[in-house]
Amino acid sequence: MQETILIVDDDSEVRNLLSAMLTRNNFKACAVANAHDASRHIKQDPPDLILLDIDLPLENGIDFCRKLHTKSPIPTIMLTASDDDIDRVLSYEVGADHYITKPFNPKVLIAAIKAVLRRSLELQNEKLEQKRSQYAYFKDWCFNIKERSLTHTTNGISIELTTKEFEVLQLLIEHHGEPLSRDSLIMKLYGREYNGLDRNLDMMVLRIRRKIESDPQTPQIIKTVHGTGYMFSAPIRWESSTEEILSEKP
Numbered sequence: 001m002q003e004t005i006l007i008v009d010d011d012s013e014v015r016n017l018l019s020a021m022l023t024r025n026n027f028k029a030c031a032v033a034n035a036h037d038a039s040r041h042i043k044q045d046p047p048d049l050i051l052l053d054i055d056l057p058l059e060n061g062i063d064f065c066r067k068l069h070t071k072s073p074i075p076t077i078m079l080t081a082s083d084d085d086i087d088r089v090l091s092y093e094v095g096a097d098h099y100i101t102k103p104f105n106p107k108v109l110i111a112a113i114k115a116v117l118r119r120s121l122e123l124q125n126e127k128l129e130q131k132r133s134q135y136a137y138f139k140d141w142c143f144n145i146k147e148r149s150l151t152h153t154t155n156g157i158s159i160e161l162t163t164k165e166f167e168v169l170q171l172l173i174e175h176h177g178e179p180l181s182r183d184s185l186i187m188k189l190y191g192r193e194y195n196g197l198d199r200n201l202d203m204m205v206l207r208i209r210r211k212i213e214s215d216p217q218t219p220q221i222i223k224t225v226h227g228t229g230y231m232f233s234a235p236i237r238w239e240s241s242t243e244e245i246l247s248e249k250p
Contacts, residue, residue: 005022005048007029007030007032008034008038008061009079011053014079015033021106021110025110027113046072053079065091070187075116075117075120077098078099079101089227126176135240136237137238138232165208167189173236179229181228185201220233220234
């Protein structure tokens with residue numbers, strides 16, 4: 001299946017160069033010059049990946065990426081002439097999957113596109129498996145999505161979580177291995193943008209760590225991704241019933 005790549009860049013030469021390069025590598029290329037046209041294109045025909053310039057007119061690429069990833073999981077690679085660390089950090093904070101500076105090596109860009117698409121497909125398959133499953137097992141814990149419970153598998157003790165704590169943990173588990181920005185978490189939890197000062201999310205993560213981590217000071221389940229947010233890093237095994245787990249035990 002031929003993947004579609006949407007190019008968003010106000011430089012017509014760059015658009016033409018990228019379109020030709022992608023076509024040579026068996027991708028379907030579409031190109032627009034600004035965020036407004038990109039939004040319209042995404043609604044009509046969602047691409048498999050977006051190559052997004054940061055320095056766009058009217059609405060820059062970082063702001064567009066922030067809005068996009070509160071609504072859509074389309075993987076995004078930022079392209080920019082700037083090698084500024086601030087732009088790089090901001091890009092990852094708003095949900096970009098990769099960051100490449102211009103001028104770029106075509107082979108490096110194609111390799112990055114393939115890697116991001118591969119990871120995106122893995123996440124989609126994992127989420128399909130999650131939808132078929134009710135129980136997420138990690139470390140010594142069983143997370144029951146339908147019954148909204150968290151139980152220690154060794155002693156059978158259930159841990160009490162507030163509604164928001166459960167929602168945070170579920171979001172992190174559902175995006176296992178994927179860094180989630182504070183922007184996206186705040187938007188999903190509260191329906192508003194992160195203002196950079198709100199510490200409610202950080203305090204919730206701290207409380208969750210105290211309940212599930214062996215050592216909350218050096219967390220192994222929920223890790224901080226500096227400059228971005230948080231990531232659920234412990235291995236997860238999804239099961240549709242507890243009987244499957246019990247039957248595996250000697």
